[in-house]
Amino acid sequence: MGYRNTRECLEALEAGGQLVRIDKCVDAKLEIGAIQRRVFRAKGPALLFSNVRGCRFPMAANLYGTRERMRFLFRDTLETVERLMKLKLDPMECLRRPWRYLDAPRTAWHTLPKKVSDGPVMANETVVSSLPELQSWPMDGGPYVTLPQVYTEDPAAPGFAGSNLGMYRVQLSGNDYVRDREVGLHYQIHRGIGHHHAEALRRGEPLKVNIAVGGAPSMTLAAMMPLPEGLAEIFFAGALGGHRIPMVMRPGLLPIPAEADFCICGTVVRGGEKSEGPFGDHLGYYSLAHDFPVLKVDRVFHRDDAVWPFTTVGRPPQEDTLFGGFVHELTAELVPSVFAGVHEVHAVDAAGVHPLLLAVGSERYVPYAAERQPQELLTNAMALLGNTQTSLSKYVLIAAREDLPHGVGCHDVPAFFRHLLERADLTRDLHFITRTTIDTLDYSGISLNQGSKLVLAVAGDRKRELAAEVPPGLDLPRGFxxxxxxxxxxxxxxxxxxxxxxxxxxxxxxxxxxxxxxxxxxxxxxxxxxxxxxxxxxxxxxxxxxxxxxxxxxxxxxxxxxxxxxxxxxxxxxxxxxxARLKTYHAPPLEDDPEVEKRVDELGAKGGPLHGII
Known part of the structure; x- marks a missing residue:
């Protein structure tokens, strides 16, 4: 059975030698985030900070910091979930190998949340200002929740089936937020909560929102999953967690995860937007301050043994990189069923995920043509730009599977780029989409949420020899x-x-x-x-x-x-x-604070709790 709460998870990691306790007093402002990033880069253990300056709650980090640790946390259910993913791709698989799917009915039962009247999370109430105030980067606008599980329901059809569980940015204080009564709720375009918010606005009603922190690790992962619209993430959480997720049902409140460590309950009202940010984000830059919805806080619950799990984000790779890789492992075989003709996709983490999507597709439209050129590939590319999270991609570089050398795919980035550049017809194969929606966090466009996209689709024979030396006599213009x-x-x-x-x-x-x-x-x-x-x-x-x-x-x-x-x-x-220069209007790149880094160095010195780790 999967872990039901944070404490179970931490105890298992510690028993397996995968967790280090840090009892030295550390500051949640800058220091604790810098420690997490350094330990992650070193492929180090999970961390439990028991002495956080000015806060009575311990904090936990790097729980998902290695691929091996991710698989360990979900070891009881991962194989079954992967099999069910394959079953969706090929339903006949169950008839060919029925013994492999004996657990399927039990897993299906686990997807159904369990309604309960009480739970550990309801044991205590507090205020927002008593929560850990994590600030990851020097220019951040305030403390943030970095592993939130933001739960909403469709106002037109309340219930679990139409719910959304997402990981959206939550600013706890700073800017113009009223202390303890308001928090910032930053959700980007193309997110499930947006549909619920739009329906609430249409009906003239406030939108109820719960923000859970901690609990079952499967809830954290489910909040990050790019599931199709209409498929509730809480169902996936039960399947991956190996148990029905208990949800506390109380009059006047949305369902609350019973095993969560914390839960902030509130409402979003019309016209209540306020400036949120800046925030050091996963593209490696600060996302700047912009108006976003405000959550009016009604109540804040926490369990007796509450621990605050967190991560920090920044220029990849970071811990959230491993979430993306884990999701790819689970869903890779489903790509052809979602995008007909597409065999492989790679949202490149090193490029910030959404800015660059590499893909492999089929080119079969005119197999008898004397010269093969991109045609079906363009259909594939438009499908990628019209569905799910791939629709936020800025550059889509797609090649025909029929032309790729054996063993080369879009996850072999150097080989894939070489293949593209050898075959691209630059007079024909470039297709721009201008003044369209782009990722909210991408500041390269012409305004917030607006910029352009490029599809480069390549098929056919090699068209050029690639050079490896600077052309002789290259005389660049002044300034270059x-x-x-x-x-x-x-x-x-x-x-x-x-x-x-x-x-x-x-x-x-x-x-x-x-x-x-x-x-x-x-x-x-x-x-x-x-x-x-x-x-x-x-x-x-x-x-x-x-x-x-x-x-x-x-x-x-x-x-x-x-x-x-x-x-x-x-x-x-x-x-x-x-x-690719930094522009006058770009957000500044993230930079570490030298003084904070010195304090982290001390933790890694001889006699320090991180000696031999960082």
């Missing part, structure tokens, strides 16, 4: 220098500081493209990236992916060597030029 070959076909150039306004192209980049069009051998570099620091960008694939795809908006920041527009189709004869 330090050309460096990052990988075959990819050239990185240092550019001048960006000085343009939002939603403007830069004439300097246009001049660079015009100059490159006349350079002999530039066709061997179909991708030229302009960055603030060429050496940093070229250091490794993580840096290249992060800089290139988080700092560029396709429509605004792509130029070309031999660029042209014909009948509203844009292409380039020789090379793409991507402006």
């Amino acid at each position: 220098r330090d050309p460096v070959v990052f990988a075959p076909g990819i050239l990185i150039v240092k550019g001048p500081k960006h000085r343009r306004k939002r939603d403007q192209q830069d004439p300097a980049l246009e001049r660079l493209g015009d100059m490159l069009a006349g350079v002999s051998g530039i066709e061997g570099f179909p991708l030229v990236v302009v960055a603030d620091d060429a050496g940093f960008t070229a250091k490794d694939w993580d840096n290249f992916l992060w800089v290139t795809f988080t700092r560029s908006d396709p429509a605004t920041d792509i130029y070309g060597a031999g660029a042209f527009t014909h009948a509203k189709h844009w292409g380039a004869d020789k090379a793409l030029v991507v402006d």
Whole structure:
């Protein structure tokens, strides 16, 4: 049976030597988050902080910090859930191998939440200001809940079947929030809570919201799952947890997870938006302050032995990276059933997840054609941009499975890029979608939630040899220098500081493209990236992916060597030029506090609780 609460989980990890207790007094402002990030990078154990300055509740971190620990926590149910995922893909599998699905009825029973009248979480009441006040980064607008389980129900059809359990940002104090009475509720576009909020507004009713912290680990994972609309995450939590999730039913309140450590109950009312943020987010930058809904706090519950689980987010990889990888393990075989013709997808964590999606699809529309070109792939790409969380992707790079060498897929990023660049017809294969919705956290666009997308679809024979040396005699325009070959076909150039306004192209980049069009051998570099620091960008694939795809908006920041527009189709004869400099309007990147890092170093010194770990 899966773990039912945080204490069970911590005791099991400690018994297995996978948890370290830190009794030294630590500060939830900056210090404790820096410790978690350092231990995560070291692939270290889970952490239990028993002495948090100014707070009576212990805090727990890095519970999901390694792939092995994730699988350990769900070891009793993971195989059954994976089998059920496969059963959805191929229902006949149950008839061919019925002995593998003997647990299926019991798992189906576990999906149904259990209604109870009381539970450990209801033992005590407190106020918001008594909760742990985690601030992860120096410019954060206040303390945040970083592993919340935000529960809502459809006002038009209350009940578990129409519920949503999501992990949305919760700011506990700061800005203009009324202390103890208001918290910020930041949810991005394309999230299930949005449908419930829209229905409540339509009906002229407040939206009831519960924010649980802790409890069954399966509830935390379910809150992160990108499940299709109409499939309640709480059902998945029961299947993965190996037990029915007990939910406390009280008059006037939404159902409350009985085994949660904490639960904040409140309502969102019309017209109550306030400034939320800044917040150091998972793209590696601060998301800035913007108006978002406010939760009017009614009550705050906690259990007797409450522990506050948390994580910190920032430039990947971080702990949430492993959540994404774990979800991919569970759902990889389902991709073809959701996206017909798509065989594999990779939302690239190093690029911040939504900015870059790599995919493998079929190209079968005209098998008899003398020259194979992307056709079915474009249908596949549009499907990816029209469904689930892949719809938030900014760059979609898709290749035909029929052309890929054996063993190469989109998770082999260097090989996949090489395959794309060898075969891309830059006059034909680029497809822009302008002035559309993009990820709320992506500041490369023309406004909040608005920017552009690019589909690069590649099929057919190899069209060029990729170069591995800077073209001889390359003479760059004034302000551009330090050309460096990052990988075959990819050239990185240092550019001048960006000085343009939002939603403007830069004439300097246009001049660079015009100059490159006349350079002999530039066709061997179909991708030229302009960055603030060429050496940093070229250091490794993580840096290249992060800089290139988080700092560029396709429509605004792509130029070309031999660029042209014909009948509203844009292409380039020789090379793409991507402006990946930090722009005047971009959010600042995250940086550690040096003084805090020194204090973390002391914990790792000889005699410290983290000696030999960090």
